[in-house]
Structures are given as C-alpha cells and as structure tokens.
Amino acid sequence: MNVKSKISLSIVSVALAAAIGFAAPAQAAGDQKKPPRQSWSFAGAFGHYDRAQIQRGFQVYREVCQACHSLKRVAFRNLHEKGGPEFTEGQVKALAEQYEIPDINDSGEAVKRKGKPSDKFPLIYANDEAAKAAQGSIPPDLSVIAKARSYERGFPLFLLDAVPGFSYQEHGADYIVALLTGYTKADDPNWNEYFPGHKIGMAKPLNNDQVEYTDGSPKTVEQYAKDVAAFLMWAAEPKLEERKKTGFNAMVFLFIFAGLMFFTKKKVWADQPH
Amino acid sequence: MSGTSNFQSNSKVVNWIEHRLPILSFLDSQLHQYPTPRNLNYFWNFGSLAGIVLVIMIVSGITLAMHYAANTEIAFTSVERIMRDVNAGWLIRYIHMNGASMFFIVVYIHIFRGLYFGSYKAPREILWMIGIFILLAMMATAFMGYVLPWGQMSFWGATVITNLFSAIPLVGESITTWLWGGFSVDNPTLNRFFSLHYLLPFMIAGVVVLHVWALHVVGQNNPAGVEVKDVKRDTVPFTPYATIKDGSAMIFFLIFFAWFIFFVPNYLGHADNYIDANPLVTPAHIVPEWYFLPFYAILRAIPSKLGGVIAMFGSIAILAFLPWLDTSKVRSASFRPVYKVLFWAFVLVCIGLGYLGAKPAEGGYVTASRLLTFFYFAFFAILPFLGWFEKTKPVPASIADAVLAKNGGSAAAMAGAAAHSKS
Numbered sequence: 001m002n003v004k005s006k007i008s009l010s011i012v013s014v015a016l017a018a019a020i021g022f023a024a025p026a027q028a029a030g031d032q033k034k035p036p037r038q039s040w041s042f043a044g045a046f047g048h049y050d051r052a053q054i055q056r057g058f059q060v061y062r063e064v065c066q067a068c069h070s071l072k073r074v075a076f077r078n079l080h081e082k083g084g085p086e087f088t089e090g091q092v093k094a095l096a097e098q099y100e101i102p103d104i105n106d107s108g109e110a111v112k113r114k115g116k117p118s119d120k121f122p123l124i125y126a127n128d129e130a131a132k133a134a135q136g137s138i139p140p141d142l143s144v145i146a147k148a149r150s151y152e153r154g155f156p157l158f159l160l161d162a163v164p165g166f167s168y169q170e171h172g173a174d175y176i177v178a179l180l181t182g183y184t185k186a187d188d189p190n191w192n193e194y195f196p197g198h199k200i201g202m203a204k205p206l207n208n209d210q211v212e213y214t215d216g217s218p219k220t221v222e223q224y225a226k227d228v229a230a231f232l233m234w235a236a237e238p239k240l241e242e243r244k245k246t247g248f249n250a251m252v253f254l255f256i257f258a259g260l261m262f263f264t265k266k267k268v269w270a271d272q273p274h
Numbered sequence: 275m276s277g278t279s280n281f282q283s284n285s286k287v288v289n290w291i292e293h294r295l296p297i298l299s300f301l302d303s304q305l306h307q308y309p310t311p312r313n314l315n316y317f318w319n320f321g322s323l324a325g326i327v328l329v330i331m332i333v334s335g336i337t338l339a340m341h342y343a344a345n346t347e348i349a350f351t352s353v354e355r356i357m358r359d360v361n362a363g364w365l366i367r368y369i370h371m372n373g374a375s376m377f378f379i380v381v382y383i384h385i386f387r388g389l390y391f392g393s394y395k396a397p398r399e400i401l402w403m404i405g406i407f408i409l410l411a412m413m414a415t416a417f418m419g420y421v422l423p424w425g426q427m428s429f430w431g432a433t434v435i436t437n438l439f440s441a442i443p444l445v446g447e448s449i450t451t452w453l454w455g456g457f458s459v460d461n462p463t464l465n466r467f468f469s470l471h472y473l474l475p476f477m478i479a480g481v482v483v484l485h486v487w488a489l490h491v492v493g494q495n496n497p498a499g500v501e502v503k504d505v506k507r508d509t510v511p512f513t514p515y516a517t518i519k520d521g522s523a524m525i526f527f528l529i530f531f532a533w534f535i536f537f538v539p540n541y542l543g544h545a546d547n548y549i550d551a552n553p554l555v556t557p558a559h560i561v562p563e564w565y566f567l568p569f570y571a572i573l574r575a576i577p578s579k580l581g582g583v584i585a586m587f588g589s590i591a592i593l594a595f596l597p598w599l600d601t602s603k604v605r606s607a608s609f610r611p612v613y614k615v616l617f618w619a620f621v622l623v624c625i626g627l628g629y630l631g632a633k634p635a636e637g638g639y640v641t642a643s644r645l646l647t648f649f650y651f652a653f654f655a656i657l658p659f660l661g662w663f664e665k666t667k668p669v670p671a672s673i674a675d676a677v678l679a680k681n682g683g684s685a686a687a688m689a690g691a692a693a694h695s696k697s
Contacts, residue, residue, distance in 0.1 A: 045537050073354050140549075144354065150545035155629070162534075162541045169538055172545065196558065236548070239357070239364040246365070247536025254529045261522040268518045272510055273677050274312045 035151055035178030035194055038226060040170050042233060045248065048083075048241045049234050055085045056213060057231025060224050063211050065142060068135060068202075071121040073143035074235050080117070083241035084234055092117050137201035146172040146229065146236040172236070173229040180206055180225035280307075304490055309509035310516045311496035313677050317391075318494065319523035320384040325482060326524055327377045332475050334370040335419075342422065344468035346461045349424035350550045368539040374416050375542045376531050378565035381409060389596075390617055392605030393495040399597040401488040406594045408481050413566070413590075415474040418467040420563055425547030430560045432459045432467070438573075441580040458553065498676035499605030500669055508673035559634055567631030568624050572650065574635045575643035585647065592654050599654055601661030609667040613660060616653060623649045 041050040058079065061071070076096040079087045087095070096115035101122055105111045115122070124139070125131035131138045140148075150171040153161060161168040175194065182193035183204035192200040206221045213219055217227075234240070281299035283289055292298055341360050343352040356363035385405070388394055394402035421432045436453050440446040455462030493502055502508045510516075534541065542564060546557050562570050569586050576582035592599075607614040626646050633639040670676035 073351070073358065078358070144548045147540060148545055148548035162538050164533060164537070167538050167541075169540060243364060243368075243536055243539070247532065250532050250536060251529065254525060254532060258522070258525040258529060261518070261525050265518045265522045268514050272312060272515065273681050274314075274510075 032151065032196060033193055034153075035171075035174040037168075038170070038174050038177055038229075040173060040230065040233075042230070042240055043170050044167065045164070045244060047244055049085075050230065051086055052215060052217075053227050054231045054234050055087070056215070056217060057227035057229070057234075058085055059213070060206075060211050060228040061142070061231055064205055064224075065228065066124070068124060068131075068139040069142045070124045070139075071142050071235060072123055073120065073141070074238075075118060075120045076115060077117040078238055081238070084238055085231070089117075135201070139202070142232055142235065144236045146176060146233040148172065148236075149175045151175055170233070173233045176229040176232060177222075177225045180228070181221055304512075305517075306511065306513045308490060308512040308516075309493070309502065309505050310512055311494055311498075311502060311508060311673050312510045312515075313496050313498055313673050313680075314494065314516075314519075315497055316519075316523060317383065317387040318496075319520055320380050320387060321489075322520040323380045323523060323527050324377065324384055326527075327373060327380055328475065328479060328482065331370065331373045331377060332479070334366050334373060335472070335475065337366050338370055339472060342468075344422065344465050346424060346464055346551070349422065349464060353423045365535070368535045372531065372534045372539060372542060374419060375534070375563070375565065376527075377412065378416070380527070381412065382565070385409070385593075386621060388495075389620075390607045391495055391497060392499055392600065392602075392607070394597045395600065395605050396597065397492045398488075398495060401485065401492060402597060403594050404481060404485045404488060406590070408478055408485060409593075410590060411474055411478045411481065415471060415478065416563065416565065418471040418474070420547075421464065421467045422471060423547060424464060424551045426549040426551055426555070426557050427544050427547040427560070429459060429551035429553065430557055431562055432463065434560055435562075436463070438579075438583045438586075441583045443580070495605065496673055497606060497608065498670050498673055499609070500671075500673060500676070503672045504674065561632055564628065564632075567629075568627035568650075569631070571627040571631035571643045572647045574631075575640065575647040585651075589650060592651070596654075596657075599657045601658050602664060602666070603661070604666040604669055606669075609669050610664060611667065612664045616656060616660070619649070620653045623653070 040047070041053070042048060061069075076092050076099075079085050079095070080089055080092040093116075096117050096119060099115035099119070099122055100112040101115045101119050103111055103113050125134060128138050151174075152158075153168075153171075160166045178194040179192060179200075182195065183189060183191065184193050185191040189203040190200055191198055206224050208221055209219045211219065211224055213223075217223055237243075281302040283292070283298075288298060338356065341352065341356045341363065343349060353367070356367050358364075360366075388402065388405070417431075417435060421428045436450055436459060439453060440450040442449060451457060453463070454460065455466060544561060544563075561567075569589060572589050573582040573586040576585045602610060602613065604610055607617055623646050627643065627650065630639055630643045630646065635643075670679060
C-alpha cells in the first residue's frame with residue numbers, strides 16, 4: 001500500500017470512528033454498574049471445579065435458595081457424578097430420600113413418594129401461576145441460570161474475552177456474586193446495585209452466619225455468594241471439566257497434526273515457484 | 275480447464291467401469307490433474323474450508339436431530355438433555371452451535387477475498403451469483419436453526435424476523451400468518467422451521483455442487499487477476515499441490531474452531547437463549563446472532579418498516595450484480611490503488627454496521643447506522659464510475675511472470691519446475 005492510499009484509509013477510519021463516536025453518549029447514559037471479576041477455579045483452559053466449594057454452594061442452595069427456586073434440570077445422581085460435587089453414592093441416596101416426588105401409584109392415583117438418585121429435583125411450585133401467587137413474582141429455575149445471565153463487557157473488552165490466555169466465560173457466575181452481595185441499601189431489602197432497574201423481587205436472601213459451614217470457611221455473605229455461584233455454574237455446565245480436558249487433548253493432537261501438515265506442504269511445494 | 279485428463283489404465287476392472295460410467299477419469303481430471311494457478315495465497319483455501327464446515331454441520335446436525343424434539347413444550351428440555359445426559363452430547367451441540375458461526379466466518383472471508391481480487395468478473399459471473407444464492411440459503415438455515423432451542427432469543431428473534439414479511443403491502447399479513455402456521459410464532463412455526471432447517475443444508479450441498487462445477491469450468495481466479503495462459507507455466511496440478519495445501523489449512527482452521535468448542539463455547543451466543551421461550555416476557559434487547567448484525571443495523575437504520583426490509587434484502591441482493599457494477603477491466607485490487615482503499619473502507623463499514631447492529635436502536639446509534647448504511651450502498655454506487663477514471667497499475671503478462679517478479683527467480687527454473695510437475 002502506498003502512502004497516498006494509507007492516508008485515504010486513515011481518513012476513512014477517522015470518519016468511521018466519528019460515526020461510532022456519535023453512539024458513545026447513548027452507551028454512557030444506559031450504563032449499568034459492572035459486576036467485579038472474581039477468580040474462579042473453573043476459569044481458563046485448565047479450569048476445574050473446587051469440590052469443597054461446590055459442596056458448600058450446594059449447602060447454601062439447599063438451605064436458602066431452595067425455599068423459592070427450583071433446580072428442575074439437575075438429577076440427584078448428578079451430585080455423585082464425576083466433575084461435580086462428587087458426594088458419595090450413600091450421601092446422594094440419603095439426600096434424595098429427603099425429597100418428595102410426585103408420581104402415580106399402581107391404582108392410578110397421584111401420590112408422593114420418596115426420591116431416588118435418578119429423580120430430578122422436584123418443582124417448588126406446581127406452576128408459574130402458583131409461584132407468582134405465593135411470591136409476587138416468579139422465582140426463576142436455577143438449573144442453567146449461570147449461563148442465562150450475563151452483562152455487557154463493552155468495546156474493546158468483549159473482543160478480549162475470546163482470546164486464549166484472556167478468555168472469559170464466567171460472566172454469569174460473576175453476576176450472581178454481584179447480585180447476591182449487591183443489597184447495599186440497609187433500609188430497602190429490595191434495592192440491588194446490580195439488578196437492571198435496581199428494584200428486585202427477591203429481598204436480600206443472605207446474611208452473615210446464616211449457613212453453618214463445617215469446613216471452617218468464613219460464614220460471610222461474600223463467601224456464601226461465591227460458593228453458591230460456583231455451584232450454579234456446575235449445575236449449568238456439569239460437563240465443563242470433561243470439556244476442557246477433552247479440549248486439551250484435541251489441541252495437542254491438532255497442533256502436532258498441523259505441524260506435520262505444514263512441513264509436508266512445504267516439502268511438496270519446494271520444487272514449485274509460487 | 276477441463277479436458278486435461280490423460281487418464282489411462284491397464285486394469286480390466288477399471289476399464290470395465292470406465293466404459294459404463296467414466297467416473298474414474300472424471301475424478302482424475304477434476305481432483306488430480308485439474309490445473310490450479312501456482313500463485314494462489316491462503317485466502318484461496320476458504321472455499322474448501324466452507325465445504326468442510328458444511329459437512330461438519332450436516333453430520334453434527336443429523337446426530338442432534340436424533341435427540342432433539344421439535345415441540346414448544348419440550349424443545350428446550352431436549353436440548354438440555356443433550357447437554358447433560360446424551361453421550362458426548364455437549365460436544366456435538368457445541369460443535370453445531372459454534373459451527374454455524376465458523377461457517378459464516380469462513381464464508382465472509384471467502385466473499386471478501388472474491389471482492390478484493392475481482393473474482394466475480396467475467397467469466398465467473400454465474401459462479402459468483404451461485405455463491406450469493408448459497409449465502410442466502412445459509413442465512414435462512416442459520417436463522418431457523420437458531421429458533422430450534424426455543425430460548426428467549428429463539429422465540430423473539432423468530433417473532434421479529436417473521437414480522438418483517440408483514441411489511442409487504444396488501445398480502446404481508448397473510449404471508450406472515452402463513453409462515454407462522456397460526457397467529458403468532460408457536461408450535462407449528464417451530465415444527466416447520468425444524469423440517470426446513472433439516473432440508474435446506476442438503477439443498478445447499480446441491481447448489482455447492484453447481485458452484486464447484488462452475489468453478490471447474492472457468493478455473494480459479496488468482497491474486498494477479500490474470501487468466502491462465504500456459505497451463506504448464508502458470509498452473510500446478512490439483513493433487514498433490516492443492517490437496518496438501520487445503521489439508522493443511524483445514525487443520526489450522528480446526529485449531530481455531532476447537533478453541534471455541536472447548537474453551538469459549540458460549541462466547542458467540544447470547545445468554546438470553548438459556549432462558550426458556552416466554553411469549554409474555556420480551557427481552558430488554560432483541561439481538562440476532564453476530565453474523566446477521568450488519569444487516570440488522572441496515573434494517574433498523576431506515577425509518578420505514580418496508581424501506582428497512584427492502585434495504586436489508588437489497589444489501590445482499592446487490593452483491594449479485596457486482597459483475598456488472600464493477601466496470602474496471604483489471605480484476606485484482608493489487609493493481610487498483612483507488613479500489614483497494616474503497617475495499618478496505620467497505621470492510622470497515624461492514625464491521626461498523628455489525629457493531630451498531632448489537633446496540634439498541636436509539637440516539638447516536640441510529641445516526642451512525644444511517645451514515646454507515648449510506649456508505650455501504652455508496653460502495654456499489656461508486657464502483658461503476660471508478661472503472662472510468664481509476665489509473666490502474668500495469669498487470670503482469672501472466673501468472674508465471676507474476677510469480678517470477680515476486681520470487682526474483684529465473685524463467686529457466688520455472689520451466690524446469692513445470693516440466694517436473696507434469697511427470
């Protein structure tokens with residue numbers, strides 16, 4: 001490219017930047033406070049869940065969130081499976097038995113029976129109408145919530161999120177932590193710093209010392225929020241560890257393959273001017 | 275380009291088949307001896323990459339269809355079942371989900387390569403137009419595929435896009451009802467979208483055959499933009515030269531693809547599509563997938579609904595007329611100093627429109643979208659006149675000359691290599 005065309009291209013770029021610049025004030029006006037980045041064991045190319053953390057997170061879910069929020073896509077057996085909290089088979093069986101599962105008995109009557117590991121977590125409310133009548137708004141199911149929530153990263157950070165070494169897929173988990181710790185107005189339990197519009201149906205759900213941890217972890221809202229967010233990330237993406245491990249193997253294979261192909265190509269073309 | 279095969283065999287079986295269906299000599303002439311310009315750069319690999327992605331999409335898609343249920347009550351659940359309970363289901367779905375984006379990345383680069391090097395010019399007009407048809411079919415397929423998981427963006431995206439047809443005067447409302455199979459996007463819509471989403475890729479595959487046929491009739495364009503004059507000096511046989519290069523490019527591309535599948539699988543998607551479709555709750559921002567964003571920006575830039583729809587479809591349709599809009603005798607932008615600048619400006623405009631398509635249609639974003647929409651069409655308006663006044667640089671006499679100029683080698687070396695390649 002000669003100097004003249006470089007200059008022309010620069011002019012075009014400046015014009016384009018100006019055009020996009022129009023847009024900047026609009027963006028600033030609707031700006032939402034961005035959740036702070038947390039450090040997660042499951043982030044990055046070699047990420048894996050912290051078993052103790054997602055076990056604690058499950059405890060928070062069970063003792064607090066479960067009062068209103070269902071987890072209908074997760075089965076009890078999943079809690080035992082590899083890559084998850086990995087509770088023992090006995091623990092999962094005992095846990096499942098504490099739940100009542102709607103079923104039909106041999107004479108065709110609707111009954112409730114004890115849960116089995118193969119059952120999914122039962123609904124809290126029979127339907128959305130019942131949930132709304134009881135709660136005022138519908139508490140969303142939490143099975144995939146960690147993937148169903150996100151926030152705008154803005155230009156140019158969103159480009160960086162896909163780059164190896166900087167990759168960022170944990171927007172949802174970060175948002176959950178921000179939301180659960182975002183009840184910053186003591187006089188208004190339904191005011192949240194991170195909820196779009198700030199008025200949230202869910203009143204401040206977590207308080208210090210609310211959940212009895214047995215492993216000595218701090219019993220603070222921050223810790224509860226992080227633990228339950230990690231658990232919900234697992235619930236949404238139970239195959240994350242398998243995925244990243246498979247991905248590493250696939251990459252090793254592909255890089256070796258690519259090297260072989262590249263040099264074979266060079267050899268084949270060596271005698272041809274191109 | 276055809277008719278170069280000197281296929282002969284001593285095998286009785288081969289000759290028996292050849293006598294009845296000359297498929298072996300056909301394959302020999304098209305995949306072995308087919309002459310490819312020796313100066314092709316790696317941008318010429320994106321056609322074969324697109325073919326590979328199409329195959330990957332069809333294979334992963336057929337597998338997904340074995341587990342997916344096209345019913346509004348259970349579609350979302352069936353996808354989650356694939357992610358959780360089907361063996362390697364998460365892998366198949368992430369391949370298919372990211373494969374759609376990969377398809378568009380590859381095809382957009384393929385198209386921009388054609389734009390830069392003037393690959394649409396005579397005698398490649400039909401080849402080019404078939405390509406634009408493939409792009410349209412891909413868009414329809416991708417749009418309907420995105421509806422299938424029946425998340426919030428699926429539902430609302432389908433509602434917004436199908437509603438566009440209601441802008442057509444007189445019959446618009448009837449057409450929209452007919453598309454929906456009812457009075458809103460609902461179960462009949464999902465059912466037919468699944469049916470068509472399964473059908474269209476095979477039609478695309480058929481049109482790809484035409485695309486490749488047209489290519490093999492006229493031969494490939496090349497970075498110098500001059501036609502093959504001497505098959506021996508200007509070209510190399512498809513096998514092994516193009517096959518090994520396409521093969522290498524495929525593995526490089528698979529590394530890129532695999533990064534998205536395994537490490538950032540949800541990067542290119544939208545979080546709202548992990549929420550069950552709910553006709554009663556509208557998402558804050560309805561945004562299509564990234565590959566539609568420039569066209570979405572054009573749609574929203576025009577104040578009238580019908581005008582927006584015409585501008586959006588027009589922005590794609592106008593590409594088909596490029597062979598006649600571009601009046602320059604010179605193909606390659608390497609020898610067209612003004613067109614080169616115009617081309618890169620056009621690329622930036624498309625990226626800018628993509629950015630604006632993701633933003634809410636308000637305030638400065640609308641002004642910027644209108645400006646860039648104007649620039650987008652201005653590119654096509656300037657092209658016919660550019661051919662008259664642009665002072666082009668001297669074009670190489672032949673592909674061999676272009677290669678020699680680049681390598682500074684001797685003509686003898688080229689002749690020797692050419693003789694070697696025919697052995």
